[in-house]
Amino acid sequence: MATIWDVLGIKPTTDENEIRRAYARELKLRRPDKDPQGFQQLREAFDHAKHYAKGIVIQKTIPATDVSFDVQPATSIMDYVNNLMEEPSSDSEAKWQRKELKVQATEIAKSLVKNELAGLRHLHHYLDHEMPDALEARGIFSMELAEALGNQPWLDRSVVREVSAVMNWGVDNYRSSQLPPWLLNALEEQIAITDQENHWQYLARHYNSNSSYLEQLKWRLLTEKGVALPWWTRFIPDFVPGLNRQVTELRKQFPELIARLNPKLLEMFSRSTFGLSWTMLIAVSFWGYTAWLPGHESPKMAIQSVIMLVVVSSYLWVYPALDRKCPPESKSHKVLQSIVWLVSIAIIFLALYNTWRGAGFLIGNDRIFFLLFLMIPIGWFLWSRRKQWRTLPIGIVVTIIEFPALFIRKLPPVINLLGLLFLPMIYGILIQMIYFMK
Secondary structure, three states: EEEEEHHOOOOOOOOOOHHHHHHHHHOOOOOOOOOOHHHHHHHHHHHHHHHHHHHHHHHOOOOOOOOHHHHHHHHOOOHHHHHHHHOOOOHHHOOOHHHHHHHHHHHHHHHHHHHHHHHHHHHHHHHHHHOOOOHHHHHHHHHHHHHHHHHHOOOOOOHHHHHHHOOOOOOOOOOOOOOOHHHHHHHHHHHHHHHHHHHHHHHHHHHHOOOOHHHHHHHHHOOOOOOOOOHHHHHHHHHHHHHHHHHHHHHHHHHHHHHHHHHHHHHHHHOOOOOHHHHHHHHHHHOOOOOHHHHHHHHHHHHHHHHHHHHHHHHHHHHHHHHHHOOOOHHHHHHHHHHHHHHHHHHHHHHHHHHHOOOOOOOHHHHHHHHHHHHHHHHHHHHOOOHHHHOOHHHHHHHHHHHHHHHHHHHHHHHHHHHHHHHHHHHHHHHHHHOOOO
């Protein structure tokens, strides 16, 4: 069985400097994060070796005629621990108090939250110069510091990670952490509270620092209880949709902040609410222009253009409104989904069928190559998403209808006007070729 000197890698000695050098050398090989058991043995051996050295020094000061002194042979670590349990230790808890450790931990925790760099310097100084030289004291201080941090408002995750690296907590690995689960949960809860408070302050600065009256009005509508939405704001592009997106974002990321929002606004958004958006304006302009291009040629083409507008409007606004109104998994919702699914299948089938008919001028191998060119990518796309067969047809049609407005909106200010002018021409030609009857 290894003795304390075997663990330290030196011969029995009373030189504390040599013991410390041996401890520092072995500590590089027995890091607490990689070898916690080896580190524990090394730390115990270090403490016991210092006890041994101090005991020898004390006994050497006593005259040899008074007592006989025999140096005992080196014993195992467990035997040495048993001997220390039987005899009073010179490094017992009398030299350090748990209350003092708690006071220091609380002060350092406050310093860390107030100023991370200054707090880390304070922590390093305490560990290097003021920390009681006892393994039990270090363990108690570690727990007290974690608990104190868990009670500190405005605790940041970066602070916890830095302190974890110093104290070897291993908070990033829940299973191998040196802290008990309840302390880890306390730290995570405090960090979550800090994150939500930081986000709330960010929103307050974002809306209030802006000189725009509309942005400040948004913050009032979001936070002041009982403030009603003015009717005219519904016709300002992206005002109401922007508020709705902000509420939805808070529901997903910081649900605890919902209690701070205006209940009247939340109640309004729980129902289907009209609010003009830039995407809606672009969609109306785009599809209106697209329908006008073939529709102004003849009454027959005008009727087909009107039918096209009805289909587009149904997918853009009617279907989403009904989908929100019908409870999920209800009979009405299933009927709605079935009808829209069948209509989407019909639209896709007509597009493929008329495209194939339009290639009637091709003969022989050219017709076969065209068929392969058309069907292989479509077949691969449908097969790769076969598990989404309930929603895929609807998604394809909605994407085709929404794409122009979303694409034009992302363009720079001048180019989007050109896109709004020329893209309807391309869409109009394709739709007229595929769906319209001459």
